[in-house]
Amino acid sequence: MDDAAVLKRRGYIMGINLGEGSYAKVKSAYSERLKFNVAVKIIDRKKAPTDFLEKFLPREIEILAMLNHRSIVKTYEIFETSDGKVYIVMELGVQGDLLEFIKTRGALQEDDARKKFHQLSSAIKYCHDLDVVHRDLKCENLLLDKDFNIKLSDFGFSKRCLRDESGRLILSKTFCGSAAYAAPEVLQGIPYQPKVYDIWSLGVILYIMVCGSMPYDDSNIKKMLRIQKEHRVNFPRSKHLTGECKDLIYRMLQPDVNRRLHIDEILSHCWVQPKARGLSSAAIKEGESSRSIDPQWTPEPGSDKKSATKLEPREEARAEARHETRPETKPEEDTVQVARQSETLGFSSEQMIRESEEGPPQQPPETHT
Structure with missing residues (x-):
């Protein structure tokens, strides 16, 4: 029985193809029960790799079934057919994903970014409080509903954190996610x-937003790592960001x-709190830099x-990145994904050198409000 017939028997009228990978695809469908459109992720067990079937898929299904948060994509139903296909019926992000939104409209104003980032951070706090980590936070996995609210999606790399006998979280050892959003310790294989990995990815997302x-x-991952480990963050002067946001x-x-930062510290930060933003927007003066601009921003x-950074349409690759759950990869195996990600957003490298100012903010970094 084909997918349309299977879905029809379950009360769904199959629509257009939203994305397709080597062993998973996502279709739109109309739910006769819910009376609105949904997304259906269809996974073919016969085509999927063993590690995905034994480790990642069971984790994803378990976690999706337990999550219930307004800023996380809702899962309505999960079922499997006798021929080895798994159907996950989910909330549809009718306005697309955040990456497409920013590519179309440009950087967000801080007030809009604050609202969306608060929604995302609330979703991450909800997950972390349940000892669930996402491990693949990126703009492609942030869908937008009809009112452009954030809906966190794609829990293919998520897992429940394990604790030792003393109650401390056990460290993870596997690289997963996209290199452009991955923390330095993950890229180094440490x-x-x-949970701390998720926080770094949140930082990358907020930077992209604003x-x-x-x-x-x-x-170039080695050069990127060197800059990251020196704690260098360059902000475009042309965006006129407030000191609180940069901080x-x-x-x-x-x-x-x-x-x-931990997730609770993020949510209590003065920039995230709309009525209590304390740092002066002049905390980093225009054109002022604590160090010279790193020459490694220059293309080879x-x-x-x-x-390096130019926005280019990548329909086939983007569909696979957004909708297919991928097995974990080592950093050296991620070169194709890194190259693709580096082309998704922003200025040319020359512009980044010419138009950037570097942190840290002059406000002491350890002070929280």
């Missing part, structure tokens, strides 16, 4: 705290895992400058 570009040039991003993009001689 055992990492998965700057419309990537915080780091990820076309929050800088503290999330903290290479020292013991000093990186003879390289295609467009490949």
Whole structure:
């Protein structure tokens, strides 16, 4: 029985194809019971790799069944057919994803970014309080509903955190997610705290929201790591960001895992609180930099400058990245994904050198309000 017939028997009228990968695809469908459109993720067990079937898929199904938060994509139904196909019926992000939104409209104004980032952070706090980590936070996985509210999706890399006998979280050892959003400790293959990894990815997302570009040039992972470990964060002067916003991003993009913010600290930060923003927007003066701009932002001689940060349509690759649950990969295996991600957003590398100012904010980094 084909997918349309299977879905019809369950009360869904299949619509258009939303994305397709090597062993999973996503279709739109109209639910006769719910009376609105949904997204249906269809996974073919016969085509999926063993590690996905034994580890990632069971985790994803378990976690999706337990989540219930207004800023997380709702899961309405999960069922499997005798021929080995799994159907996950989910809330549809009718306005697309945040990456497409920013590519179309440019960087968000801080008030809009604050609202969306607060929604996302609330969803992450909900997950972390349940000891669930996402581990693949990126703009492609943030869907937008009809009112452009954030809906966190794609829990294919998520897991329940394990604790030792003393109650401490056990470190994770596997690289997963997209290199452009991955924390330095993950890229280096160091055992990492998965909740702390999520926080770094939140920092990258907020930077993209307000700057419309990537915080780091990820076309060369070794160079990117060096800049990250020196705690360098360059902000485009042209965006005129407030000091509070830069301060929050800088503290999330903290290479020292013991000093990186926790989710509760993010939600209580003065920039996230709409009525209590305390830092002066002049905390970082225009054009002022604590260090010189790092020369590694310059493209390699003879390289295609467009490949660094220029927005280009990547329909087939983007559909697979958004909708297919992928097995975990080692950093050295991620070169194709890194190259693709580095082309998704922002200014050219030359513009980033010419138009950037560097953190840290002059407000002491350890002060929280």
